[in-house]
Amino acid sequence: MAIGASEGITAFLDILGFADKVLAAKTSSDFDSILNSVKRIQEYFDHATHDNWIVESQKFSSKEILAFSDSIIVHVPLVSDATRLQGTLDPLLSELHDIAFAQARCVIDGIFIRGGVDLGWWYLQDNTLISQSLVRAYKTEGLANVPVIALTEDLAKFLTNHPDQKTYHESISPMHMFRDGVDKDNKPILYLDYISIALDSLTGFRNPEEEAIYRAASPESGERDNIRNAVYKRAITEWLAHHAKTIKAAHLSASETKVRGKYVWLAAYHNEIATEYLGSEAPLCDLFTS
Incomplete structure (x- = not known):
């Protein structure tokens, strides 16, 4: 070297x-x-x-x-x-x-x-x-x-x-x-x-007020866990929905079959991960319906 x-x-x-x-x-x-x-x-x-x-x-x-x-x-x-x-x-x-x-x-x-x-x-x-x-x-x-x-x-x-x-x-x-x-x-x-x-990097809380509600909740009753799980699920759902929308827009704007194929692959990857995280409630990326 x-x-x-x-x-x-x-x-x-x-x-x-x-x-x-x-x-x-x-x-x-x-x-x-x-x-x-x-x-x-x-x-x-x-x-x-x-x-x-x-x-x-x-x-x-x-x-x-x-x-x-x-x-x-x-x-x-x-x-x-x-x-x-x-x-x-x-x-x-x-x-x-x-x-x-x-x-x-x-x-x-x-x-x-x-x-x-x-x-x-x-x-x-x-x-x-x-x-x-x-x-x-x-x-x-x-x-x-x-x-x-x-x-x-x-x-x-x-x-x-x-x-x-x-x-x-x-x-x-x-x-x-x-x-x-x-x-x-x-x-x-x-x-x-x-x-x-x-x-995995998402926190879920949209503002300090939501986080304050979480911190004020009783940890012993499981209320904190319920709040944290709910906001995290919401954050995942919103991120995946935006991600799916972005892929769909790129696929729609692609003029060549070869390029569209890349977004078909990416949509399949999206759907695999979305289903792993949210099961049947996952916002999937469907490229072929409006």
Whole structure:
């Protein structure tokens, strides 16, 4: 490995269908829409953020975030202040969780993300970037024919076989944040389960008044549990309904059968997770009825 290079995980991410939108742009309104999408993806992935807490967190993990056009590149090395304190597994999983959560925010905003993540070496000095993990992440993104962030086999093996995995019981294994499946051509794919990650991050309370009612309730009577479960279920239902609506709108606006197929796949993924969380009450994504 070259002097100045580091080993770590690298994600390459971009906006689904971005090139077609650029080529089809004819008006200033079209350009403004494209520019707005680029700015929002950079915001959601904390590129050039002015939030002091996030800046310090990025320094702690030695995280690099680069952006050009609609693409975002994230690199997190295996050696940093974070890994020296916590070991390598938890900080890397935390970063992958953050990537998936940012993806969820993008999708809810109508920006569909496709990407790849790999483990390998990375060299960045001044304006020179050479990276084995970036090349493989880029290739993985190109092979992913559905709007998800896919992991390479090398990264999956590294995480699965990491010795710190033994500290987790199977029921709470962090590997549940990844989902095994097949893409729209029935090829195996392991990807970040951004829908479940988003749902598990919801709190449910809409305002301080609702939270005050919860805190005033008796914990012994089970009233608090009932309130918490009710607001969480409501939050999940609302998020899934919005997610389904966003997929349906994208499917409706897609002009090519090949592109529509990506949203058919995404709707099926949505419906699987929605049913896991809410059963028969889940707001499903039906692309073929009004």
